Amino acid sequence: PGNNEAPHRCGSVAVVGRPNVGKSTLVNALVGAKVSIVSNRPQTTRHRLLGIATVPGGQMLLVDTPGLHREQGRFKASAMSRVMNRTARGAVEDVDAAVLVVEAGRWDEEDTLAFNVLHDAGVPVVLVVNKVDRLKDKTTLLPFLAEVAKDRDFAAVHPISALKRKGLDDLVADILAQLPEAPPVYDEDEITDRSQRFLAGELVREQLMRQLGDELPYATTVEIERFAEDGALLRIGAVIWVEREGQKPIVIGKGGARLREIGSKARQQMERLFGRKVFLETWVRVREGWSDDEAALKAFGYGQ
Ligand code: GDP
Ligand code: MG
Structure with a gap:
């Protein structure tokens, strides 16, 4: 009352998805610095890491995770594979929201697995359809969005390019909307919880x-x-x-x-x-x- 400013929001956001869909690229783009390493190989990220993105009106504590994956093939039930899946699952506990990242034009079994993990955890899920810059036929995007959002209760759906930093402002607004009203946890110049x-x-x-x-x-x-x-x-x-x-x-x-x-x-x-x-x-x-x-x-x- 007597204050027209939007409330400040702050909370933790798990960034989840198959290996190689662009989770770490997205975290870096939102933070504005390379806090999480990126390569074109699956399973580049092995650790849970916090990327801190301070924006007007809020602070997002982005939990970058190793991709959830089936323990098979190259990553067959090795100790590393188990530890990485455990880390990814652990990261979705106690978060305020989740961003599920998938690749434009592709939805497979592992995306369903990730969605189910989030849904079961009861957190609001913002779907990010990444790598739209790679779509050859842009007219396929809308039908794809409609198809994957059908029967899944996403809080929002955003086609973006993390690499080209396209679509990020709208995405940030919808992520913030899922977070509680709270003061920032970190100073605005802090970018990660890691040393x-x-x-x-x-x-x-x-x-x-x-x-x-x-x-x-x-x-x-x-x-x-x-x-x-x-x-x-x-x-x-x-x-x-x-x-x-x-x-x-x-x-x-x-x-x-x-x-x-x-x-x-x-x-x-x-x-x-x-x-x-x-x-x-x-x-x-x-x-x-x-x-x-x-x-x-x-x-x-x-x-x-
Ligand atoms: P993660 O395993 O989900 O963390 O994926 P990374 O962030 O490590 O990215 C995997 C690969 O996808 C890297 O080669 C990135 O440069 C690439 N990539 C990420 N986002 C985009 C995007 O928006 N467009 C394109 N073309 N490539 C992307
Ligand atoms: Mg990664």
């Missing part, structure tokens, strides 16, 4: 996902051994863990070329995100079968 140390490891892992072929990215993980301020400089030491001795030379490459390229790209990304000079050293080491070993996964920070 710079964690983000540094992820940026090295992003390069592994992007630069290594076939199965190898899934056999690697990154541990930050050293993270020290040295005047204006950050000194970071990263260990790349592989599962077998034979994988080491592939990561290192001819004369160390591959490892240098991985380190160089990761360092550039770190400098951009942290806004300062970074000195990055990398090593490759072997830990037999780490990705199917629950204790090793825990030691590497998975499932937290």
Whole structure:
């Protein structure tokens, strides 16, 4: 009364969907910085991570998740696969709303699985139909939206392109509308709940996902051994863990070329995100079968 301003809204929003539909790209676009790594490979995101998006009238605490997936094929019931599904399911508990991301023109069994998980959790679901920039025939979009929304009680449906940042303003308005009236939880300059140390490891892992072929990215993980301020400089030491001795030379490459390229790209990304000079050293080491070993996964920070 006596105050015409819209109330401030703040709450948590799970970002859910099949691997590779663009969840992390969307979180980064809404946050306005790369807090979550992206590659064209499924299962790039392995951790639960909060992206904080402060906008006029509200603050969205976006929970990026590993994609929910059937435990089969490449991701057949390994410990990693189980931990990732557990993380994705855990992330939808106690949120105020969920964004279900799918690809324009495609709805499959795993999308139904994700919708059912959200529906059963009783949270309002905003459907995001991503990658509309890739649709060759735009006239197929409306029938697709009608088809997937039929018999499913979405709070809103938004065709967008996370990559080209199209359709985001309307989406934000509808996400905010699902959130409770509450003051912001984080300062407006905060963008994630994760430490710079964690983000540094992820940026090295992003390069592994992007630069290594076939199965190898899934056999690697990154541990930050050293993270020290040295005047204006950050000194970071990263260990790349592989599962077998034979994988080491592939990561290192001819004369160390591959490892240098991985380190160089990761360092550039770190400098951009942290806004300062970074000195990055990398090593490759072997830990037999780490990705199917629950204790090793825990030691590497998975499932937290
Ligand atoms: P996630 O596994 O759901 O987190 O998906 P990512 O965010 O890692 O994205 C997977 C791939 O889809 C990456 O190669 C992205 O660049 C790409 N991608 C994400 N959003 C869009 C989009 O709106 N349009 C197009 N063309 N590609 C996208
Ligand atoms: Mg992701």
